Amino acid sequence: MAQIHLDRLRARPLSWSSISSWEYDRERWAKKYLENVVEPPSKAMDFGKVIGERLASDPSFLPSVPRLPIFEHGIKYTFAGIPLVGYIDSYCPDTPAFYEYKTSGNVKKWNKKSVKEHGQIDMYAMLIYVAHGIPPEKLTIKLVYIPVVESGSFELEIGKESVQVFPVKKTMKDVLMFASKLKKTYKDMEEFAKEYNSIST
């Protein structure tokens, strides 16, 4: 059974979702990434997806949200034997720049500190460097926070708070530190997969 779990881990490129799920709750991560149990997307995830699609297709929608020419720019790269994947919300190879959009009802979630420490930005800066050769110092990076609220009918809608744009600076050292951490994380995931005994087995 250990080999099946390990094979499943290795067969699927490592995404930021997987890393953050691993950091948040390993058992839940294992259900999704080792047992392939499909979790129904949450209301917040669905809403975030809808917002992303509208930003890409409708320039008049939320005009205060900065956009770049390419949306959902996918990068796949195998780094130190680890298959990686990232889908960058908004990307421009010429500027060069990338923006990451975040929708949340928690207005305190995103601030200069949490943005600076958000590993997804390091991961995408790393992927852009390894796949496209653009050093992180040359990138214009922004995390765009779009506040949302739950309406009376328990549906999500755009909040009244202003959209907040956080510029982020990344260096080659940040990328290296992330890559080093990534290797350790993947090794831990492999060890966990070897030892993992699911309830269903």
Add this chain to the structure above:
Amino acid sequence: MNDETSVSIIENEVSPIVATTQSIVIGSPEDMRNATEILSKLNVFNDRLIEDKERITKPLNAALKEIRAKYKPMEEKLGDAITVIRDKMETYQIAATRKLKEEQDKIAARIGEGKGKLKIETAVAKMDHLDVPEKNIEGDTGSVSFVTVKKFEVTDLSLVPIEYHLANEVAIRKAMKDGNELPGVRYFEEQSVRNSR
């Protein structure tokens, strides 16, 4: 008379006077004379209360002072020794962390294409081999852990935005007493009560 009785007696005597202070209105010289009488009585009771309290607390404080004096030399000796060893541990950790960061910076600066440059995979492998100072150290009696604490030092106050400045009220008060009035400060007078009894 025990302490409880003493406090109860004062409380019984004082309570009716205290109650009148809530309703008192001072609108005339006569009212002011009445208020002076009430204030004086209250202060007399307050003096009695403090005297009563100190009859109990003074010997306790004296005993406390004696106990503290007995333990102070050894506490100071131990405190100094703890400070010395903590300082030495922190100095070592700061130096080791700085060295690690410098080595990481050097590796990061070498990433690129061509001679003398490193591929990112090689750079990460080099980084993984650097000596990282231990954050948790276990001993037989106890353990220590190092946490990164973000600190600050104001190096140029003129560059710090005004909302983060705190007026030096001690210096402003001294200047006022010396007769110097400063811009941005309002000077005014109030009447303060001094009660003699």
